[in-house]
Amino acid sequence: MILMKDVYKTYENGVTALNGINVEIEQGEFVYIVGPSGAGKSSFIKLMYREIKPTRGTLFISNKDVSELKEKEVPYLRRNIGVIFQDFRLLPKLSVYENVAFALEVIEEPPKNIRRRVMEVLDLVGLKSKARFFPNELSGGEQQRVSIARAIVNRPKIVIADEPTGNLDPDTSWEIMRAFEEINNSGTTIIMATHSKEIVNTIKKRVIAIEDGLIVRDEHRGDYGYES
Amino acid sequence: MLETNIEVITDMRARTIKRHFREGIKNIFRNGWMTVASVGAVTMTLLLVGAFLGLILNLNHMAEKIEDDVVVKVLIDLTATDDDVISLGDQIKKLPGVETVVFSSKDDELQSLINSMGQGGDVWKLYEQENPLNNAYIVKADKPQETENIAKQVTNLAHVDSVTYGQEVAQNLFKFTSYARTIGIILIAGLVLTAIFLISNTIKLTIMARSREIGIMKLVGATNGFIRGPFFVEGLLLGVLGSIIPIVGVLAGYKLVENSITGVSSIGFVEILPFNPFAWELSAIILIVGAGIGIWGSLMSVRKFLKV
Ligand SMILES: Nc1ncnc2c1ncn2[C@@H]1O[C@H](COP(=O)(O)OP(=O)(O)O)[C@@H](O)[C@H]1O
Ligand SMILES: [Mg+2]
Numbered sequence: 001m002i003l004m005k006d007v008y009k010t011y012e013n014g015v016t017a018l019n020g021i022n023v024e025i026e027q028g029e030f031v032y033i034v035g036p037s038g039a040g041k042s043s044f045i046k047l048m049y050r051e052i053k054p055t056r057g058t059l060f061i062s063n064k065d066v067s068e069l070k071e072k073e074v075p076y077l078r079r080n081i082g083v084i085f086q087d088f089r090l091l092p093k094l095s096v097y098e099n100v101a102f103a104l105e106v107i108e109e110p111p112k113n114i115r116r117r118v119m120e121v122l123d124l125v126g127l128k129s130k131a132r133f134f135p136n137e138l139s140g141g142e143q144q145r146v147s148i149a150r151a152i153v154n155r156p157k158i159v160i161a162d163e164p165t166g167n168l169d170p171d172t173s174w175e176i177m178r179a180f181e182e183i184n185n186s187g188t189t190i191i192m193a194t195h196s197k198e199i200v201n202t203i204k205k206r207v208i209a210i211e212d213g214l215i216v217r218d219e220h221r222g223d224y225g226y227e228s
Numbered sequence: 229m230l231e232t233n234i235e236v237i238t239d240m241r242a243r244t245i246k247r248h249f250r251e252g253i254k255n256i257f258r259n260g261w262m263t264v265a266s267v268g269a270v271t272m273t274l275l276l277v278g279a280f281l282g283l284i285l286n287l288n289h290m291a292e293k294i295e296d297d298v299v300v301k302v303l304i305d306l307t308a309t310d311d312d313v314i315s316l317g318d319q320i321k322k323l324p325g326v327e328t329v330v331f332s333s334k335d336d337e338l339q340s341l342i343n344s345m346g347q348g349g350d351v352w353k354l355y356e357q358e359n360p361l362n363n364a365y366i367v368k369a370d371k372p373q374e375t376e377n378i379a380k381q382v383t384n385l386a387h388v389d390s391v392t393y394g395q396e397v398a399q400n401l402f403k404f405t406s407y408a409r410t411i412g413i414i415l416i417a418g419l420v421l422t423a424i425f426l427i428s429n430t431i432k433l434t435i436m437a438r439s440r441e442i443g444i445m446k447l448v449g450a451t452n453g454f455i456r457g458p459f460f461v462e463g464l465l466l467g468v469l470g471s472i473i474p475i476v477g478v479l480a481g482y483k484l485v486e487n488s489i490t491g492v493s494s495i496g497f498v499e500i501l502p503f504n505p506f507a508w509e510l511s512a513i514i515l516i517v518g519a520g521i522g523i524w525g526s527l528m529s530v531r532k533f534l535k536v
Contacts, residue, residue, distance in 0.1 A: 049447070071452075079449035091441055106450035108244055154448065 001027040001189060002048065002158070007057035009043050009213075017043035019213030021057070025191065027157065030184045032200050033193040034224055035210040041193040044210060045162050048191070049081045050074050062157065079107060082151030084161035088143045090135040090150075096122065097131040100150045107154065121149040125179050141172030148179050152188070159183060161192040170198065177203055200224035244457065252461025255434040262433055263466065266426040270470025270521055273419035274514045278478040280412035282510055286500050287405040293499060295398035298327075298369040300379045300391060303362040308387040313363065316387050320367055323381055325374035334361040362389055420521060427466050427525030431459050435533050442533070452534045459530045460523065467522020468515065475511045482507040 002025040009018040017040040025031055033041045046052045047059055050066055059066045061077070069077060090099050097118060104114045122128045125145040135143055144164060151159055161180070165173035177199055184190045194200060200207060200223065207222030208215055217225065256263050302320065304313055313331075320329050332340075338359050355361075367382070369375045379393045435442065445455050486503050 075446075075449040075451045077449075078447065083447055089440070089444060089447075091444065102444070103448040105247075106445045106448060106454060108454070111243070150448070 001025055001029075001062065002191075003058075003060040004047075005058045007047065007054045007059055009040075009047065009052060010055045017213055018047075018054070021210075021213070021215060023208065023215060023218070025189065027189055028184070028187050030180075030190045030205040031192070032205055032207045032222075032224075033191065033210060034195075034200060034207055034226065035216075036226070039210045040213040041210055042162055043213075045160050045191065045193055048158070048160055049078055049083050075107075079154055080156050080158065082148075082154070082156040082159040084144070084147050084151050084159065084164045086163045086166040088135070088140075088147045088167075090143060090146055092135050094134075095131065096127060096133050096135070096138070096146050099135070099146055100153050103150045103153050117153055118149075121153045124152075124182065125149045126175075139172065140168050141175045144168060144172075144176055145179055148176070148183075152183055156188065158189045158191065161190070163193055163195060165194065165196055165199065173199060197224040197226070244454065248457030248461045251458035252465060255431075255458065255462045256465055258437070259430050259433050262426075262430040266423065266430045266466050266525075267470045269419070269423040269426045270467055270518055271473050273416065273423045273521065274471050274474035274518050275477060276412075276419060277416055277517055278474050278510060278514050280408070280416065281513065282478065282482065284405055284409050284412060285506070285510075287401060287408065289501050290499065291398045291401035291405060294401065296372050297393075297398075298372050298375055300367040300369065300375055300382065300393040302365040302367060302382050302391050303389040304364060305387040305389045306362060308363075312387045316385060317365060319385055320365060320382060323378055325370050325378055326367055327370050328368045330366045330368075332364045332366050334359050334363050337361045337364055420517075423470070423521050424525040424528065427463055427522055428529040430466065431462055431526045431529045434459065434462060435529060455534065456527075456530050459526045463522040463524075463526025464519055465522070466525070467518040467520065470522070471515045471518030474514050474518075478510050478514065479507050482510070 002023075004021050004023045007018055007021040008016070010016045019040075021044065033044060035041055043052065047054060048061065048066070050069060054067050057067070062080070064077075066077060091102065094102060100118045100121060101114050104117065109117075119128060119131070122131055125148055127142060127145055127149065130138065130142065135146070138146070144167075148159075148164075159180075164180075165176050168176065173196060180190055180192065181203065204221040206220045207217065207225070209217035209225060302316075304316065308316070317329055317331065320326060338355060338361055341361070342353060367378060369378050375393050379391045379396075382388060383391050442455055482503055486500060489500060
């Protein structure tokens, strides 16, 4: 499903963020990416939706070499990957419904499909009743659930999240995790970078630990392994 | 099956284009003064484009008309006797390519000068007593290409004061047109660049204001073409808006010039290109140049931004 072979990433300023990554992730897996700040977790994630290109090495997603992809093909890669960030990245002037529908409109989905699908995902993340609300009328956890709804509205095979609970209090974080588990149960691969010891140690999944751009640990049903 | 597919695709296209126009128009209003400034720059540019093109094309047209003139005018030396004049006429008749040779006395010459000047010609009436003009031969060539050759040969004959012919005037006019064209191109190029710069900056404003939105569009897999759409429309509309005043100006101005020139049509060779279709063609050029400036400006500012 996802296969990285000897992946290196050196930024233009000379900083090497990834230092020879080898990893394979199967369809339907739930993977935590852990490690100290600056270890290379975000860089690892950015590779997968082609925000950045590896300096060396190959990266396959669904048997397609993502590092070789032409600029023109990148949008179509991204239609198969949902991305979620710490800061939600919602459009403040659009309602909850519009924020989610936006993701389908800009890839030119027929309107008649949009309405049904948007309400479906809002139901899944438990926000059907707040479809008309605006982002600033929602709690942090609710805003993050809107961004999750937007990430999955296009039925991607992979959802990647970079510290999705980083801005949320512990209680709210569990709402988010419930949503992720539900998405994972329907067969979607989830890759999530996190600093939350509680989450990793409670909801046991595969744990990949990165330090100084290298994978130093890869365990199924692993522990967080750091003092937080 | 195929038909419904095509229907779905055209439906999609129509919806997308509508969306791009809606967003593009929104931005035009959102950018307020920058919109006014860039439309103003396009307007100035196109006014000049219109004026210069109108002038240059007409001068060219006149020069071509004159070039086609087959008449050579031979001014006869003031000291020539009647016999000299007659023998000169015979010699000219024998030159190859000459069709007719007509004698025009200095009184005929003065009369036609007075006529051609209209009101102002009255001054010349003073000279009726003491005519300072030369007797002349009006020589007609078979073909326009022969005139220059005939003129040159006539110049070498005895008792010829000077020779004038259409091509000479035409060449001077062509030379003038080419100067005018050079100056016009430099001026217009400068203005076009200014207009493109202003438009691309206006559109950059829109891009900045919408960078968050564009970031999300890219994230969820919108194509660059789709993202570019509204900016393309915004640039196009800025260009087209800028061409409205110049087009009205060209149509009205040209009508005015045409009317005032036909009023004094006695000035023989001043004949401008007819309003229909010339003024309309000029308007079309202005519209196309305006749209081009707008699209170019918008593509310039979007291109950098869309590079990943
Ligand atoms: N765009 C960038 N340009 C230059 N250096 C960067 C860039 N992004 C990240 N880095 C550097 O790469 C290293 C890894 O960063 P990152 O992948 O963000 O780690 P993490 O997400 O684990 O904190 C850090 O040293 C960081 O400073
Ligand atoms: Mg990070």
